[in-house]
Amino acid sequence: MSKKIGVAIVGSTGYGGVELIRLLASHPLAEVTSVISSSSAGTPITEGYPHLTGIHEELLDDVDAATIKSKAEVVFLATPPAVASKLAPELLEAGLKVIDLSGDFRLKDPALYEAWYKKPAADEQYLKQAVFGLAEIYGDNVKGASFISNPGCYPTATLLGLIPAVKEGFIDPSTIIIDAKSGVSGAGRGASLGTHYSELNENFKAYKVNQHQHIPEIEMVLSDAAGAPVVTTFTTHLVPMTRGIMSTMYASVKGERSQSDFIELYKSFYAGRPFVRIRPEGQWPATKEVWGSNYCDIGFALDKRTNRITIVSVIDNLVKGAAGQAIQNLNLMMGWEETLGLQFVPVYP
């Protein structure tokens, strides 16, 4: 049997952490050797997650860099805001590779972080070091890096849907409007009125309109793609379902383009990237069609009457929007095949 590398997960009792455990269980070259939760250390993870009975029976570890180092080579951080900013430097100093799933190292400008997250930013030295792991776009930077900042869920669906058109000048970036919708698991496992079943079931709601902390992340990357500052309108909604994100995006088309021009551009842009699937004309992806998998599916509708393009992009927020892309980054970082441990067929129905 091939030797697997050890992987530690900090924040194992959140949905991101537990999804990493699920996905890594079938990874051929990595295995989870430590699941860590500062709040529940010493108890078995099956207490809070009985679905792991017989699969992961180990007790939860406490956070300690030396102990982690003795068990693992890579650490995933699936922690709340402003935790990784303190933890990552320590783990990196200890010689560990770090993949951070939180938002702490995504924004390169600390002032921007503090304005949108209302928390102290991470040290600039580490902000610079962290590679933004939007795998299909910055995968080359990820290769061989030791510190990755995994993108947010909304930005992943949105950016994969917009970047080719922005980069190739097919759309006017100043006209971009993003109407995003997410399942409830994106809000995490914390209990509040905002995650209460009776409040969300048979309900559709908008929240944080123009105020979501993923806005600067989206604009940072779009500006990079456009080569000039991009400002967007971005609305988030909560859908009565557990998993799935759809970004419906609108922009004015530059010049004369047909719908199939867009399809061809995206197919060629994402050629060789197995996790982005471009849909044929007249077909728009539904969130269930990527459920449980690492795919991002994209479809188009061009309206000749207004010369606007509508781009529909879907992901599973816990997979491609979090744990799955983090493993994709692990694979790239280690120089492995990008798809290792990620070839799940979407669960349908």
Next chain:
Amino acid sequence: MSKKIGVAIVGSTGYGGVELIRLLASHPLAEVTSVISSSSAGTPITEGYPHLTGIHEELLDDVDAATIKSKAEVVFLATPPAVASKLAPELLEAGLKVIDLSGDFRLKDPALYEAWYKKPAADEQYLKQAVFGLAEIYGDNVKGASFISNPGCYPTATLLGLIPAVKEGFIDPSTIIIDAKSGVSGAGRGASLGTHYSELNENFKAYKVNQHQHIPEIEMVLSDAAGAPVVTTFTTHLVPMTRGIMSTMYASVKGERSQSDFIELYKSFYAGRPFVRIRPEGQWPATKEVWGSNYCDIGFALDKRTNRITIVSVIDNLVKGAAGQAIQNLNLMMGWEETLGLQFVPVYP
């Protein structure tokens, strides 16, 4: 006991028809005297709808103008496309008042109907006669009329959310983008893969992008409000829930306006109209907050960075988007208090 007028419902076995029965059960001046279904005539309605046990036990009638005339003064048509276009003239000739919930008489231009509905349009004489019953906008025309065309569900949520801003020049009509979401009951009771539980549950999907037959209806009324042709971008999505529509609408603001300017404009525009509720700053309505009721709730977010306004409008698609507004039109038509039989508190949770 006060004398009630008799009301007949054609298409009683659809969701629109059965919702009329529910709402009219508490109407003080009208009562359902005939429930009609050409496909199920002679059987009790409780066969298909056991929830009406002990409430409506009458057998379903067949469609016959003379019989209807003997039982009722007003007829609601809750029929599939291209049925009312044939039926309404006959009922009107028989001296009945008609409120049509289908799309057959909404578009004044028969060519437009045929282009979007792919069916033969109604006779132009009757198209002209039919008053478009968006109650808060055209209520004065409804008063005393004998033939009302009840608006579509998406247009109701959308138009109530846009008209004040368009009419008063607060927004640039050429920039309007409408991202609409609906519960599944909007698709009716017909069984298909498109209404199959296992296909829709835990799923969010876009459909008929730029192609929905409600687009010309929305543009017809917006053009009337703007005093010039308006073309929009309109996307529809299916939400895994039964009832509720949200229209999230985007437009560029004309001149310098604050968020509270919008709130004040809408409050004053809808003053005295009990079914439109304008939300305070920072609060956006959720579909559950109008569930089962005739309310349309509207909230705003102005983004200073882009000078775009985001308008969020919600209704219950079967009430304000269909049966409820039809009864509101009945009330206006008969010269009654607008709210009769409609003072339901939203069902929450």
Next chain:
Amino acid sequence: MSKKIGVAIVGSTGYGGVELIRLLASHPLAEVTSVISSSSAGTPITEGYPHLTGIHEELLDDVDAATIKSKAEVVFLATPPAVASKLAPELLEAGLKVIDLSGDFRLKDPALYEAWYKKPAADEQYLKQAVFGLAEIYGDNVKGASFISNPGCYPTATLLGLIPAVKEGFIDPSTIIIDAKSGVSGAGRGASLGTHYSELNENFKAYKVNQHQHIPEIEMVLSDAAGAPVVTTFTTHLVPMTRGIMSTMYASVKGERSQSDFIELYKSFYAGRPFVRIRPEGQWPATKEVWGSNYCDIGFALDKRTNRITIVSVIDNLVKGAAGQAIQNLNLMMGWEETLGLQFVPVYP
């Protein structure tokens, strides 16, 4: 206009309280004159319940017997366990009529309360005074009473489904097994992992098997009906929906009975009771068929192979299982028509 009596609701920010507000809004002889919440006094109820915008704008009152007395004649208590036990005596002393929706006064034996609720029981004097308001069974006792203990949600569905058969000796009470299922709103508005959307959606779970505090309530009343002690097996499950309870009940039939014997027995037992609907042979009620209404629907299946009867009983847990039955008791208590303010057609779909 007829003079309405004033009604106060203590615990207005819970689901029971807010459902009382919804139902009483259309009551012809009672009106809510004070909504009370010790935790949120001084704030508007619309802050937590925006669906009441324009309907109930009053600020929440604090709990004070004298103030309540100045505003109301009857008080509904929709409070957590062990609150009403202290509050009700004070309100009764102040000359108010009290309808308690909590479990504090249902069990006549204080030791039983303390064993199952793990809280101190109410004073025995008041336990004796409180009339158990299972309206179809003890309605005569309710008439003219001033202190009612409203039954629990599971007991209401279960007891209405079992009492006729137990009382008339159609079934052997020692064989009764009750498999009950409830929507999530039964757990109240408190946020916890047990009410978290992502944990409950697409999930069906058993809880408190053999341990639910409604067991002694069910057995107390069944023993009364049987004229001898009855012990039952009772399991509760959580269904991924907001409203609705189904009790599926099993018992061995005594003697030779046909399915229609059961139907006839129940029809005759509940003759003149408008809120119990007995289904014809081969039809079992679904929870949605009573949704939002005060009905309890009951259906039967007799298995000749085992000579066991299966009885299916459904209610809306927040209406017939709480606020609706409380208003039914108000009506009986005041000598009014039992159905006042309760003639809602179930909301379907």
Next chain:
Amino acid sequence: MSKKIGVAIVGSTGYGGVELIRLLASHPLAEVTSVISSSSAGTPITEGYPHLTGIHEELLDDVDAATIKSKAEVVFLATPPAVASKLAPELLEAGLKVIDLSGDFRLKDPALYEAWYKKPAADEQYLKQAVFGLAEIYGDNVKGASFISNPGCYPTATLLGLIPAVKEGFIDPSTIIIDAKSGVSGAGRGASLGTHYSELNENFKAYKVNQHQHIPEIEMVLSDAAGAPVVTTFTTHLVPMTRGIMSTMYASVKGERSQSDFIELYKSFYAGRPFVRIRPEGQWPATKEVWGSNYCDIGFALDKRTNRITIVSVIDNLVKGAAGQAIQNLNLMMGWEETLGLQFVPVYP
């Protein structure tokens, strides 16, 4: 790389067929070489199932024994009732191994099949040949067999929950009552009012009470375990979710047994069977805890007051209740490790 055997799936456009495709995609020793649908032959499976884009792009084949033989060694039949009864003999004659997921070969008594399925039974010779593949119970018979009849979904959850107690005389088989609940995917992909989203969402309903065709299958196997005829009471309910079955089972305990006696019995009975997980005292499994996986989880509650045991058993109806168990049978049949291709962690949340 090890050579994989070819596998064909007949009925690939149903949920059972498409789940086989999902699960077999990660099987190390088998691969799907033909997906067959008589109704859609010649079209790509991605037309009806876009989630398979880029994964399974082959055109659907027609049913033809010779062609199948040229492509595959084993055939899975995921066909409607009374199709496999005709098809299986032909495929077996052609020298193929057959695993039938339909009910056509489960009941050994043709008269019983015809009474419950209302269709002509299969040829008795083949009924005798078909091994009933309840893997944990009849696994030894499956080894080396060439024709397997895969158990029904309800029987799998129910029988795994009852057999140890029946076989070891812990419970009185004449007292068994089974209250079963299923997600909607069990009804297949056919569109009807019974699978309509708006009819099932926010609804819980009983159906086919005492009449479900899985009853004789359950009783056949329980009788085998008891060594004497067993007759049961069996009720089925529909839960508003896509996947998952729970059987809540009740029986009188024989003699003096504690709850931990049951737990120990089951642990020892299923020792070495990786897909059955016995829960500790006070913990009952929820359907989500096995979602997407091949596990069957079982928990217990013993009520000393009535000396009845309540047994709660859960599975994913499309995995352990259909496609997963079929692959488990493939593994056993071929002499492979039982868990090959089935080590999915349940998807949570």
